[in-house]
Amino acid sequence: xxxxxxxxxxxxxxxxxxxxxxxxxxxxxxxxxxxxxxxxxxxxxxxxxxxxxxxxxxxxxxxxxxxxxxxxxxxxxxxxxxxxxxxxxxxxxxxxxxxxxxxxxxxxxxxx
Amino acid sequence: xxxxxxxxxxxxxxxxxxxxxxxxxxxxxxxxxxxxxxxxxxxxxxxxxxxxxxxxxxxxxxxxxxxxxxxxxxxxxxxxxxxxxxxxxxxxxxxxxxxxxxxxxxxxxxxxxx
Numbered sequence: 144x145x146x147x148x149x150x151x152x153x154x155x156x157x158x159x160x161x162x163x164x165x166x167x168x169x170x171x172x173x174x175x176x177x178x179x180x181x182x183x184x185x186x187x188x189x190x191x192x193x194x195x196x197x198x199x200x201x202x203x204x205x206x207x208x209x210x211x212x213x214x215x216x217x218x219x220x221x222x223x224x225x226x227x228x229x230x231x232x233x234x235x236x237x238x239x240x241x242x243x244x245x246x247x248x249x250x251x252x253x254x255x
Numbered sequence: 256x257x258x259x260x261x262x263x264x265x266x267x268x269x270x271x272x273x274x275x276x277x278x279x280x281x282x283x284x285x286x287x288x289x290x291x292x293x294x295x296x297x298x299x300x301x302x303x304x305x306x307x308x309x310x311x312x313x314x315x316x317x318x319x320x321x322x323x324x325x326x327x328x329x330x331x332x333x334x335x336x337x338x339x340x341x342x343x344x345x346x347x348x349x350x351x352x353x354x355x356x357x358x359x360x361x362x363x364x365x366x367x368x369x
Contacts, residue, residue, distance in 0.1 A: 178360075185346060185362035186298070231297055242311065243288070243348075243358060245297035 149232060149246040157254050162219040164249040166232030167212075173235050175208055177217050180229045180248070189217075189230075224255045257281070259349050259361035260329075267367045274334040274341070276364045280349030287330040288358060289322055292344040304330060337368045 150165045166175070174193050178186040192199045192208045192215065199206045205218040219226055229250050233243040260279040268274050280287050286305055290298040303311040304324035315322065319337075324330040334341055344365050348358035 183365075186360040188359070233298075242300045242303065242314070243290075243298070245290075245299070247295075247297045 149230070149249040151249060152247070153250040153252070155252040155254065156222055158222060158224055160222055162222050162226070162251055162253070164217045164230050164251070166215045166217070166246055168215075168232075168234045168244070168246075169213065172210075175206075175215050176233045176243075177204075177206060177215075178231045178233060178245075180231065182228070186231070219251075222251075222253045224253050227251060227253045259284075259347055259359050261345075261347050261361035261364050263364060264362060265365045265367070267369060268337045269369055270338055271336050274337050274366055274368075276332040276334075276345050276347075276366070277329040278332070278347030278349075278361060279329040280347075281351075281359055284349035284351050284359070286350045286352070287324050288348040288350070289330075289332050290346045290348065292346060292363075294343070298346060301332075334366075337366070339368050342366055342368045 148167050154162055156162050172194055174191055176191045177189040179189055180186050190199055190201045190204055190206050192206050194210055197208055203220045208215045215232055229248040231245050231248045233245045235243055259281055262277050266274055278287060288303050289301040291301055292298045300314040302315045302322045304322060306324055307326050319335045321333045332345060344363045346363045347361045350358045
């Protein structure tokens with residue numbers, strides 16, 4: 144299975160701290176994306192990183208991709224209570240581009 | 256440009272009834288994807304459709320589930336004779352032609368089978 148796995152499953156930090164989540168996957172990919180899901184809501188796209196990129200920034204988000212290790216990390220700096228949500232990575236395998244494979248998510252709680 | 260729309264947002268069905276979930280893609284998008292999210296799990300791909308064509312249904316259960324995306328109107332995911340295990344959130348995503356990695360997700364339909 145291509146399904147990614149996020150680590151840790153749950154993370155609880157104080158507001159202002161940084162939060163790091165990791166994602167591992169199994170087969171070659173075209174792209175890797177990170178999504179946020181607030182409790183009971185839909186998915187919000189955060190950032191896309193292509194297989195030939197190593198690092199990408201968007202505001203307080205920093206994503207890295209290591210294709211040799213088949214892993215990615217999402218760093219949220221200066222966390223806020225509003226960042227409390229589940230975070231998923233999604234990959235599209237290079238041989239089946241139209242499917243997204245989601246991990247099981249990291250549940251982040253930011254304590255005010 | 257309105258985002259992907261799904262309705263209903265919440266649906267309660269008794270065991271044995273049929274559930275119909277609708278998805279209207281973003282304007283200009285001709286590709287639709289359905290995903291299912293069981294409680295405490297990530298999303299799992301079910302089916303990929305283009306107008307009047309099922310392109311990939313490898314994630315769809317073989318029985319009771321069907322999907323369509325007609326020339327006119329929304330995409331429909333139909334679940335016949337629902338069972339408790341069908342309770343989940345069903346998300347639809349759409350993408351523009353030639354850009355499958357740009358999938359925009361709808362708010363989901365939460366199906367509860369009692």
